[in-house]
Amino acid sequence: MPKPSLPVRLALLVAGTTLPLIIFAAGIVFSNYEQDRRDATQRVLDTVRSIRLVLDSEMQRMTGALQVLALTNALRDRDFGGFRRIAQGFLDQYGEGSVVLVADREGHQLFSSVTADTTGLPPRNNLAIVERVFAEKKPVYSSLFVGAVKKKLIVTVEVPVMRDGEVLFDISFSPPIEIFQAMIEQQRPTEDWTISIFDGEGVNFARVPNPEQTIGQRASPSLAAEMLRKTDATFPTQSLEGVTLITGVTRSSLTGWAVAAGVAESSLVAPLWRSLAIASAIGGIFLAVGLAFAVRMATTIARGEMLHDLLIEELNHRVKNTLAILQSIATQTFRSASRAEREKFEGRLGALAEAHNLLSKEKWQGSELQDVISRVLQPYQLNTAGRVRMSGPTVPLSPRLAVVLSMIVHEIATNAAKYGALSNDSGTVRLDWEIITENGKPKLRLVWAEAGGPHVTAPVQRGFGSRLIERSARDQLGGEATVDFLPRGVVYTVTCALEDES
Numbered sequence: 001m002p003k004p005s006l007p008v009r010l011a012l013l014v015a016g017t018t019l020p021l022i023i024f025a026a027g028i029v030f031s032n033y034e035q036d037r038r039d040a041t042q043r044v045l046d047t048v049r050s051i052r053l054v055l056d057s058e059m060q061r062m063t064g065a066l067q068v069l070a071l072t073n074a075l076r077d078r079d080f081g082g083f084r085r086i087a088q089g090f091l092d093q094y095g096e097g098s099v100v101l102v103a104d105r106e107g108h109q110l111f112s113s114v115t116a117d118t119t120g121l122p123p124r125n126n127l128a129i130v131e132r133v134f135a136e137k138k139p140v141y142s143s144l145f146v147g148a149v150k151k152k153l154i155v156t157v158e159v160p161v162m163r164d165g166e167v168l169f170d171i172s173f174s175p176p177i178e179i180f181q182a183m184i185e186q187q188r189p190t191e192d193w194t195i196s197i198f199d200g201e202g203v204n205f206a207r208v209p210n211p212e213q214t215i216g217q218r219a220s221p222s223l224a225a226e227m228l229r230k231t232d233a234t235f236p237t238q239s240l241e242g243v244t245l246i247t248g249v250t251r252s253s254l255t256g257w258a259v260a261a262g263v264a265e266s267s268l269v270a271p272l273w274r275s276l277a278i279a280s281a282i283g284g285i286f287l288a289v290g291l292a293f294a295v296r297m298a299t300t301i302a303r304g305e306m307l308h309d310l311l312i313e314e315l316n317h318r319v320k321n322t323l324a325i326l327q328s329i330a331t332q333t334f335r336s337a338s339r340a341e342r343e344k345f346e347g348r349l350g351a352l353a354e355a356h357n358l359l360s361k362e363k364w365q366g367s368e369l370q371d372v373i374s375r376v377l378q379p380y381q382l383n384t385a386g387r388v389r390m391s392g393p394t395v396p397l398s399p400r401l402a403v404v405l406s407m408i409v410h411e412i413a414t415n416a417a418k419y420g421a422l423s424n425d426s427g428t429v430r431l432d433w434e435i436i437t438e439n440g441k442p443k444l445r446l447v448w449a450e451a452g453g454p455h456v457t458a459p460v461q462r463g464f465g466s467r468l469i470e471r472s473a474r475d476q477l478g479g480e481a482t483v484d485f486l487p488r489g490v491v492y493t494v495t496c497a498l499e500d501e502s
Contacts (some may be wrong), residue, residue: 065379
């Protein structure tokens with residue numbers, strides 16, 4: 001078999017060194033795609049958790065306000081005219097479409113914020129949830145159903161009105177369903193995402209995209225099957241529109257509702273093929289240039305045997321440089337395409353948020369501490385104006401600190417309304433905060449001090465609320481929360497690290 005000519009041998013040499021480099025670059029592209037896929041999966045789970053956190057925070061705020069309304073003497077004494085004036089302050093926070101109802105054990109409506117004439121009001125449609133409130137004596141959150149007053153799909157928060165350990169009435173609040181829709185629209189990172197809030201039976205009551213066609217529908221079969229088996233996980237699903245998604249789901253222990261979010265898998269595959277195409281095109285160009293250069297150099301070498309060895313060395317040197325340039329360009333091209341894709345996926349976080357919250361947020365704007373606390377405590381000031389006094393410096397908060405601190409203050413205030421200084425007509429609360437320095441870093445210290453309430457005794461065991469306050473302060477704020485059960489009143493002290501806003 002004849003020996004190949006020098007130009008052919010050099011062409012084979014260039015091809016033999018360039019093609020493996022192209023394959024290696026393609027391997028790097030695919031490896032980074034797999035990493036992007038893992039990052040996207042974690043981002044999906046973080047997003048649904050953030051939205052759930054925002055959702056739970058809003059539902060706790062609603063529930064706390066209703067529990068405060070349930071403590072009013074006007075309601076307990078059946079003075080529904082006086083109760084209407086108090087309830088209106090709560091309804092004004094949610095605007096048109098929000099309704100408060102009061103019903104007895106049989107579901108008869110005794111009060112409606114829609115009309116003062118209750119004689120013609122129909123009985124409660126969802127009698128089963130009324131029975132649960134009277135049986136369980138605690139707040140209950142409904143699934144989606146058609147309201148007797150609104151005549152359209154609603155969800156409700158139900159709170160018992162207690163006297164001497166017995167349930168007198170059931171207060172029902174149906175917020176405008178649009179607030180949940182706005183929550184997930186604000187938390188949606190990009191248009192490639194599908195986000196839903198499901199009731200306890202797996203029915204959509206807020207969704208993007210296509211809310212008009214999908215609200216009231218059950219989850220897609222692939223998602224519904226996974227939701228029954230998992231309460232906090234990620235998995236592939238098919239959306240109601242037939243789009244393949246990388247989906248995360250998490251269920252709220254407060255309401256029993258679930259939040260699901262998914263990003264289109266095609267949004268990850270498209271950049272992979274684009275990066276491979278770019279790397280292949282650049283590799284092909286350099287391969288063609290290298291082959292043309294090899295043939296030309298070989299032809300020149302063939303003209304003189306004396307220069308053969310020298311020209312071969314020069315060829316090897318230039319080919320090595322060409323291969324080094326190819327590797328650098330392929331790496332830089334992939335990095336550029338990957339960053340652009342990440343920016344596309346991470347283009348917003350401006351909820352929730354609120355959401356999970358919120359979060360659930362894209363570009364959440366930070367909040368000022370007093371604004372956060374005032375908004376949380378507003379329901380407790382409806383019929384106890386002036387009994388909660390606040391003072392402290394201006395403290396800007398990051399979105400994460402604002403969400404966690406609002407949950408902690410809400411829990412403390414709810415405890416005060418149930419058992420402490422806000423549970424009677426004479427108790428007062430002093431809420432002070434200051435900035436302290438610890439180990440050269442600024443920290444926020446917030447002190448909630450109660451006085452004039454019922455006599456305080458330390459509980460035998462800590463409840464869920466106490467554990468929530470303690471763990472939130474420790475795990476999410478990098479600080480601590482302590483409670484002192486003094487005879488004159490409970491004192492909560494919460495410290496947390498302030499994040500660098502620069």
